[in-house]
Amino acid sequence: MKAAQINSYGGPEVMRAVDGAPKPMAAEGRVLVEVRAAAINPFDLKVVEGAVQHMAKLKFPAILGGDFAGVVAETGLGIRSFEIGQAVYGQAGALSGQGSFAEFTPVKADSLALKPTKLDFTQAAALPLVSVSAYQALVEHMGLQAGQKILIHGGAGGIGSMAIQLAKHLGAYVATTAAASKTEFVKSLGADEAIDYKQQDFSELLKDYDAVFDTIGGETNRKSYAVLRPGGILVSMVAQPDQAEVEGRRIRYVAQFTRVTTQTLNKIAELVDAGILKVQIDKIFPLEQTANALEYFKTGHPRGKVVIKIK
Numbered sequence: 001m002k003a004a005q006i007n008s009y010g011g012p013e014v015m016r017a018v019d020g021a022p023k024p025m026a027a028e029g030r031v032l033v034e035v036r037a038a039a040i041n042p043f044d045l046k047v048v049e050g051a052v053q054h055m056a057k058l059k060f061p062a063i064l065g066g067d068f069a070g071v072v073a074e075t076g077l078g079i080r081s082f083e084i085g086q087a088v089y090g091q092a093g094a095l096s097g098q099g100s101f102a103e104f105t106p107v108k109a110d111s112l113a114l115k116p117t118k119l120d121f122t123q124a125a126a127l128p129l130v131s132v133s134a135y136q137a138l139v140e141h142m143g144l145q146a147g148q149k150i151l152i153h154g155g156a157g158g159i160g161s162m163a164i165q166l167a168k169h170l171g172a173y174v175a176t177t178a179a180a181s182k183t184e185f186v187k188s189l190g191a192d193e194a195i196d197y198k199q200q201d202f203s204e205l206l207k208d209y210d211a212v213f214d215t216i217g218g219e220t221n222r223k224s225y226a227v228l229r230p231g232g233i234l235v236s237m238v239a240q241p242d243q244a245e246v247e248g249r250r251i252r253y254v255a256q257f258t259r260v261t262t263q264t265l266n267k268i269a270e271l272v273d274a275g276i277l278k279v280q281i282d283k284i285f286p287l288e289q290t291a292n293a294l295e296y297f298k299t300g301h302p303r304g305k306v307v308i309k310i311k
Contacts, residue, residue, distance in 0.1 A: 003102035004290035004308070005061045009050030012294035017287060021063065024098045026076035030106045033088060036121035038100040039067040040297045040306045041129050041158070047094055048294065056095040065100035065308075066091045068107075069115055069124035079109055081262075087115040089124040091260040101290055103310060113265030116272040123279040126158070126305035131268045131277060133258040134163040137213050137235040138170065141254045146171025148210040151202065151227055155191055156182040158305045159215050159237065161280045164189040169276045175209075177202055177220070185303055189280075203227055214239065225249055280304030 003021040006014045026032035046052050047064055069089040072082050082088065090112035092100040099105060115124045138144045150167050154160040155176030167174045168190035175193040178186045183194040195202045203223040210232050212224045217238035224234055225245040233252040234241075241253035271277045282302035285293035287310045297306045 001103045002287060002310075003063045004065075004287055005063045005101070006048060006058075007060045009048065009053075009058075012045075012048065012291050012298060014048065015064075015291040015294055017290060018061075021061070021102060023104055024106045026074035026079075026106060028077040029079065029109060030076045031072055031079055031082050031088070031109055031112055032074035032076075032104055032106050033068065033070040033092075033112075034073040034311075035068050035070040035100055035103060035105055036309075036311045037069050037125035038065045038308045038310060039125045039128075040293060040308070041066060041094075043094060043129075045294060045298055052095070058095070059097055062097040063099045063102045063105075064094060065102070065105070066094035067125055067128045068092055068100035068105060069119075069121040069127075070105075070310075073104060076106075081109060082112065087121070088112050089115045089128060090262075090265055091128045101287070101308060101310075110262050111260050113262045113269060116269040118273050118275075119279065121311075122284060122307055122309055123281065126279050126281050126307050127268060127272070128260050128265065129258060130158040130162045130305065131272075132260045132264045133159045133215075133237060133256070134166050134213075135264055135268060136258055137237075137254075137256055138163060138166050138211075141235050141256065142211045142213075142233050144170045144172050144211060147173075149173045149175070149208070150211040150213065151206055151209050151224070152176045152191075152213045153220055153224070154178070154215045155186040155189070155194070156303050157215065158280070158302075160213075161186075161189055161304055162277060163213055164191050165277050166271075169271070172211075175202070175206055177216075179301070182303060211235070225251065281307055283307075284309050 177197040214236040221239040230250040
């Protein structure tokens with residue numbers, strides 16, 4: 001089996017493409033997927049660098065990767081919701097050592113769904129984590145309503161680009177932070193207001209917002225409290241709450257851990273097939289160049305997703 005794997009922690013350069021990796025099996029409760037394409041997320045870089053060893057230590061050699069799209073190759077014991085030959089997308093175990101940067105990956109059935117019919121495999125692979133993250137934040141945590149105002153940080157990134165589209169579909173007024181060179185891009189997604197984070201201070205420009213979606217953390221997160229009205233909500237993918245700020249400003253705060261589920265993936269597929277959400281892909285690499293893809297993801301400031309085409 002062809003795969004991209006690591007034998008030690010380090011930078012993107014430790015990723016190696018191999019031919020001859022053991023093909024996994026479909027264990028009980030799992031589906032073996034023949035992967036056609038996979039996508040890179042920030043979490044994948046953290047795994048490579050060894051930054052999440054507190055969650056799970058890898059057994060080397062390890063195949064990384066979470067997001068994917070492909071075809072059901074085998075079904076394990078107890079699987080009744082999927083059939084061999086179906087086109088699917090979802091998220092594999094990025095810390096399992098049998099991730100999606102390979103020709104085959106075993107996936108929990110509850111992290112898998114039928115692929116959106118209007119997308120090819122490369123496009124569908126770019127969807128799972130970013131689209132589910134945006135949906136979970138805006139719909140499930142915020143309950144964002146028409147007429148409300150939301151600030152979305154990192155609007156040109158994978159999650160931000162999905163969040164802008166979803167927020168506009170929900171009828172919100174959308175402000176976003178992005179580099180000046182990406183202003184036209186975020187506005188094409190539906191942003192009403194684009195703030196150049198290098199030259200402008202969003203916390204001085206925006207007031208009385210109903211919601212903030214933070215994918216950046218650090219100083220960006222700390223300044224975001226001042227943007228909200230009392231009763232507003234801040235959802236962060238990367239930072240824990242400052243309780244003094246939360247209580248003093250009388251706001252709500254959610255530190256989000258995204259969970260990709262069949263139910264949410266099905267909702268995303270409906271939105272995509274209805275033309276509401278559009279996939280944003282910056283660059284596509286072949287499996288043999290996964291190390292280059294990781295390096296580009298880390299240093300190239302991609303606009304949208306970086307995808308690895310496997311077949």
